Amino acid sequence: MNAKDQGSTDTVPARTGAGRGSEGRGNGRRKPDLDAPYLRLESTIMEANIRAMAVSAQTRGLGLWPHAKTHKSADIGRRQLAAGAAGLTVATVGEAEVFAAAGAPGIFIAYPLWMTPARAKRLLAVARRAKLRIGLDSPGAAEQLARFDLPAEVMIEVDSGHHRSGCPPEAAGDLAAHAQSLGLRVAGVFTFPGHSYAPGGRDSAADDEARAVTEAVAGLNSAGITAPVVSGGSSPSVAYARKALTDIRPGVYVFNDAQQLELGACTVEDIALTVVGTVVSKPAGRMVLDAGTKTVGADRPAWATGHGRLLEYPEARITAASEHHATVEMPGPLPPLGSRILVVPNHACNAVNLHDHYVLAGGSGGSGAASGSAAPQTWAVDARGMN
C-alpha cells in the first residue's frame, strides 16, 4: 500500500456505525473529522493481540486483568473479557464506572487512590455491579479508606524497582496487617515493573518483580495473612513473568506502539493503532505531517529513536514534534504533499486519550476497501478524559 492508496483508503472507511453499542449514547461526541489527524484501528490485528495474550495467560496459568486505561473503550474491554480476561484493571474512578457499566465482573483500580466522600459514593455503585479491588501503599491511605465502609478488597502495592508508588517489599506485611486491623480485607499484593520500559530491561525487570512480590507475600504470611492474589506485569515484561505471579495486567499489548516496537516487545505486524496524518509541507528534504503532539501525544523517552514511527516507512524518524507538526527525516523519495501517512505513537495510552473515537479500518465491521460517502464505523473512547 503506497501513500496514495492510504489516502483513498483511510479517508472513507466503509460501513456506517449505526447500531454500535458505544455510539449514539448521547455523550455529545462530535462525529470524527477525517480531514484532521484521527485514530485508526485495525481491528483484525487488535483481535489477534487480544487472543494471543489470552492464550499465553491461560497456558501459563495466569489470571488476565488487562489494563483498560490503554483503550478506555467499552467495546474493546468486552472483547478482552470475551476472550477470557478475569476482570479489567483501571487507574481511575471514572474508568471503574465505565467498565463496571460495560459488564466487567471484576474491576481492579491498580492505583493508591486517596479516598474522599464523593469517590466512595461513586465506588459503592461500582461495587454493586462488579467485584472491586483498590490499590493501597501506605498506612495513611488505609486509615482514610477505612473511614468509608466500602465493599471492596485492597491490594498492597509494592515497589519492585520502578520507584514510583508502592511500599518497599519488606513493609508489605506490616501494611497488610495494619489494613486488616482497620477492617479492610486484603486480597493480595501487586506491583508495576515499569523499569521494563528501557532497552534490555524486560527480563531483568521481571526478575525484580518476582523478587519483590515473593518478599511481600512472605511478609503477609509472617503476619498471618493469607492473600492469594499476586499481580504484576507490564506489556514489555509480561512475556518474562515468573511463577511468583498469579495475575497479570498488561495494557498496551492490545494495540502495541512505537515504544513496544523499539523495546522488542512486538513486531510491526502487531501494531493495530495509528494516527492518520497528512503531509502538509516538504521543506529542504524533510517532510512535515499535521499529526503532532495534540493528536499523537508528547511522550518521548530518552531511549526512543524519535517522536513515534511511520508504519509503512521503517527507516523514517520523527525528529521533532510540536502541537500540529511532526518533522520527518527519511531516506529515499518523500511521499507527495497531501499523502495520508500512518503514524505509530510512542505511547498508545496517551494518544488514545486525545481522541473521542476510533475509526475502524479492516476486520470486524470496518473495511479497508471502501468507497462512496458512507460514514466510517467508529468506536467511542468512552472514558476519554476520565483521568
Place this chain on the structure above:
Amino acid sequence: MNAKDQGSTDTVPARTGAGRGSEGRGNGRRKPDLDAPYLRLESTIMEANIRAMAVSAQTRGLGLWPHAKTHKSADIGRRQLAAGAAGLTVATVGEAEVFAAAGAPGIFIAYPLWMTPARAKRLLAVARRAKLRIGLDSPGAAEQLARFDLPAEVMIEVDSGHHRSGCPPEAAGDLAAHAQSLGLRVAGVFTFPGHSYAPGGRDSAADDEARAVTEAVAGLNSAGITAPVVSGGSSPSVAYARKALTDIRPGVYVFNDAQQLELGACTVEDIALTVVGTVVSKPAGRMVLDAGTKTVGADRPAWATGHGRLLEYPEARITAASEHHATVEMPGPLPPLGSRILVVPNHACNAVNLHDHYVLAGGSGGSGAASGSAAPQTWAVDARGMN
C-alpha cells in the same frame, strides 16, 4: 496559602456557572470531576496577562493576533479581543470555526493547511463571519488551494531558524508570485521563531526572525508584490520583537507555564493556569501526585528541570511522570497525604487540550474563599480535540 488551605479552597470553588456563555450549550461535556486532577484558572492573573500584552503591542505599534490554540476557549478569546487584539490566530479548521462563531473579526490559520473539499466548505462558512487568512509554504499547496475559490488571503510562511514548516526566506518572493499567478491574494509573510524555546534563545531568535522576514518581504517587493502584513512572535521572543514585524501572535502568555518560567519569559506571579492534583503516596522521602501526563501533558524538553513545577514549592522538581503519577522530590517536609497541590504544566497548550473545562478560582466570577456545595464556575475548552 498552605497545602491544607489549597485543598479546601480548590475542592469547592464559589458561585455557580449558571448563565455563562460557554456552558449549557448542549455540547455534551460532563461536569468537571473535582476529585480528579482538574484545570484551575486564576482569572485575575489571566486578565492581567491579557492587558499587559495588549498594552505592550499597542505601545510598540504592533497588531496583536493572540494564538488561540493555547486556550481553545471562546470566553478567553473574547477577552483578548475586548482588550484590543485585532484578530485571533488558530492552527486548525475546527478552531477557526469556534473563534469565528465567538465573534473574532479576523481569523488567521497560521498553518500550511492542505486544502480538501470538506475543509474548503467549512472555511467558506468561516469566511462569511470573519476575515480569513491561511498559511502557505509551498507551490504545491498553493496549487491545491487555488482549486477552491475561497474568499481568503494567504500568508507566506518562512523558516526563520526553527526548521519546521516554512519556505526559505529567499524563496518567499517566487512563492508569492506563483500564488498570485494562481489567483490567490497574498496578504503578507509570517514566521514562528520556535527556536526561542531554548535557554538564552529568546533574543537571538528575535534577531533571526527579523532577518528572515526582512529578506522575505524584499523578495515579495522584487516580485512586484506589496503585502503589508509581517507577522511573527512566540511567547518567549515577543518581548524582543524587532521593528521588522507589523503583527505578533503570542499564545502561551495568556496563562504562562513552566517552560516560560524556566526560559525567563514570566515570573511565578504571572502563572494563571495549574492542574490541581492530590498527594497519593509518599514512599521513601519522595511524593507522588495523581496529576500525571494524562492531565498535565507529557511535554518535557531536554533543558527543562523536570515534568512541570509546583506553584507553591519552588524548590520541588517533578523527576518522573507517567499517566497518573508525578513523582516529586523536594527539600523540607512533604505535605500530608491527601493535600491538594497546584502543578504548573511545562506546556499550557497541551495541558488545556486534555480537559473539558477550566475551573475558575479567584477574580471575575470565581472566588478562592468558597464554602458549601455550590457548583464551581467553569469555562468550556470549546475547541478541545479539534486538532
